Amino acid sequence: MTSETLNGGAPARDTARRARVNQLTRAAQWFAGIEDDPYGLVLRAGDEDPHPYEERVRALGPLYHSTLLDTWVTADPAVARQVLGDPVFEGPGPAGATGGGDPLPYRSPALTPDRADAARLGDLTAFGGPLLRAGGPASVERRTEAAARTLLAGLGPRFDLAEDFARPLVGRVLAAELGLPEAVHGDFVRHLSGCRHALDGLLCPQTHAASVAGEAAERSLAALLAEALPEAPPGAGAGAEAEAGAGAGAEVGADADRADADRADVLRAALALAVGCAEPTAVLLSHAVGRLLAEPGGRLAPAARPEGAAAAIASTLRDAPPVRLRTRTAREAVTLAGHELPAGAHVTVLVAAVARDPRAAADGPPPSLPADPYPGPGAHLVGAVARAALRVLAATRPGLRAAGAAVVRPRSPVLRAPALWPVAADPAYGTEEETLPCAS
Template identity: 60%
Template sequence: MRSELLADGPGRDIARRARRNRLTRAAQWFAGLEADPYGLVLRAGTGEPTAAEEAVRARGPLHRSTLTGTWVTADRAVAREVTGHPAFDAPGPAFEAHGGDPPPFRSAVLTLDRAAAARLAPLTAFGGPLLWARDAACLEKRAGTWSRTLLAALGDRFDLAEDFARRLTGPVLAEQLGLPEAAHERFSRLLPDCRHILDAPLCPQTHATARAAEAAETAMAALLGEALHDPTADSVRAATVMALSAAEPTAVLIANAVRLLLDEPGGWRRLAADPERAGEAVAHALRTAPPVRLETRAARSALTLAGTELPPGARVTLLVAAVNRDPLAAPDAPPLGLCADLHFGLSAHLVEPLARGALRTLAENLPGLRADGDPVTRLRSPVLRAPASQPVASGPFPELRP
């Protein structure tokens, strides 16, 4: 029976996906061993990738990573051209264009082209059919309210990433989508299970992780199809894309902002003295430790980029953090941020207000917050560099402010 399944049917597909997983991961490791800087980024251990990103910059405005089959850039001008060029109308990598084995997992919903993203974006706009909040300030306030609820249940020591940041996004987004109370718990439980979705297309996850993420995404779409007030095909797709593309980047941004402040002498003390500076801290984290570090696009047609002719199907990856450090950019140039031409067009406007509300509440209620051990970066997370754990301590818990 096993041999029959592997010859034709689900078992064969699983075997092909596992093969693709091994081959892609091996190519990334080999590229790193051959000193390909993009290969080093994709190997995605726990080390800081800045040196590898700068090595890409040193190789010119557009570097060809031969072993991974990808063009890579740390150049701001090139990055802006990619996000605005009509040829780059799809997320990458475009596995299908090369006729290879399917990847072990690639999100079924985060595959919008620009036209689809533009059509669905009004559904997730503030005050639109799906979101309860009228504007960013309203969402920020609700994030603060839910943050206080979470903090009240935590002790003097907790994991900022797991116990706070990832647990915050579920109830806030469920409320914003107007889901019935009975669906909130399941929605909030499924979101963290989808955390690998943004990393998986560029860095194959373990087979068990990939299958679990695929199941969680399917379950999330089914839940929203049942729980939304008006579950049309477009509203379910828009809500699913919004939730999956907002939740983990928001959690990573909160964790990164806190880490940067705790690493800076007196940084957290200054924020605690003036919590209104939370917006500045979030903006600083978006520039120096962005929650999405790799953005990849696949060219639908031939074009010339940075003086290089690219064929249809060519993949280009933007090193977002390195682009923000571009020494040739104007000092006041805004960070690249979450590129809102594809799936982040449905969620980018939510991430910053959520992070600001969370950070302000942490500063107001935990003025003595400090690191309680070294943070650990999740393996196989080159896109997000997501924290696996970030232990903190707060000392005696002060009375919560109203």
């Protein structure tokens, strides 16, 4: 620490300014809720079910302007498709390039690429391309099954579903898919866990301590990737071809693909994929388990079969998506649902509310995934890991039950991520592993 910092110099002033802006932005959201602004109530819901507030936004028309928070909000499928599909509406911010202000001083750099970065990074993340292993979702599911079995073997009859199983499993799988050496998997999982607030931080100011810790974790994760990410995707060559079977052809030339890609772009894509997909995958898995346990009979056993796990994950994506809110910034003036929006206008899509709309069911809802900020394989990666993990959990712990109330993490309106989710094996079922069919 320098004397300038100790004596109130520039670094200390900047930290104080950022903390103050963060606090004031959260206060504005809280005040909007007090004034009965439905979007403000969504952002401050905490443990409260945001469903009624989302429906109030829908009742106000296809596009609602939260004047207190200066944000346009929609639960309308057609408007949502335009916002998420039109290049005029780009990443979550900041809007400084258009003259607008950004009230969130701690946005994750990994999740806020500019226009050129978003297009370039999206091209790097196809299965078998410069970044991820070949073989597609089926291979991801096989590797996830193996990792889940290993992890569960070390857990006792009582554990925390999110903290002890979902998050470390997702981190291990992502590390393997990126081809990181096993020696750094533990550090990768630890740094990635520290980034868990990043997606919520795109819309809801996290505490100053959590924000600073998240920035440090993201820097550490970026440094680890720069040091450990291989030049070529893992398994490129004859051995991987034997494993992937029909999909092995995608690996031909993978070495050349990564060699041709700019190293800095590959590293940015890896960071964005990890930070953007890890926590939503853990949330999706946790919510799917919770929904199964809440059904009559409350048992996971039906999800031990591939079709049962696939159905549970699909229904969770539809009814309780792990990314409930998506935000975009208008990079130029645009007309949306009859309203003239200036450049720099912020628009939020209530993904969960859109998915509930019967019109979305008829036309296909706008994607709640990928959670990463660019079009890529995130949706396939997230779904594959969640399906395989649920199958293994259901096969090895078919009588799993809730061992206490699940607690939603504070300031998590985007993910409604679990802070606490205790579960325990039912002694009547035991924990002996059943035969689990492999993913096909």
